[in-house]
Amino acid sequence: MKQLLIVAHAPSPNTQALCEQIRLGAEQADTDAIEVLHLSAFNTSHTDVLKADAIILFTPENLGYMSGALKDFFDRVYYPCLDATQGLPYATCIRAGHDGTGTQRAIKTITTGLRWKIAQPTLLCKGEFHDQFLTQCHDLGAYMAVALDNGIL
């Protein structure tokens, strides 16, 4: 089994709904051998990352940056994962009230340092909440699961 890890900080009903769609999209995808693990960023350790074959990151943008929870995740896993996870495929979803670029830039900086491989353009769910975000999150989860299953990632 390949493992798709979703590392998320979802402090509001809307962000929880978005993460749930990412998880459902991945779990409902037509795949043979993908295990989906959905964890809070606070509860994700470097051993979870070392076991993962691909990662989806989810965070709201707060004060122009990723959530403290996701930053804490990166701070804890960075050095334990630095050598072992080069090339790890990842995707990012950001929920932002009006911007999202600071978070996108910050995550890119860290994942570039880790030498992770971007699998999809960042999904930015920006502005007033739209149901379309739910579909986009579902599609992102499905894409990552299918692409991992097919060996595209």
Ligand SMILES: Cc1cc2nc3c(=O)[nH]c(=O)nc-3n(C[C@H](O)[C@H](O)[C@H](O)COP(=O)(O)O)c2cc1C
């Ligand atoms: C303290 C605080 C700071 C925020 N800073 C930003 C920001 O810098 N850029 C942005 O686009 N949205 C910002 N937001 C909006 C959040 O991204 C948004 O409320 C969050 O993603 C939750 O979305 P929801 O209201 O749909 O649940 C901020 C929200 C809070 C509470």
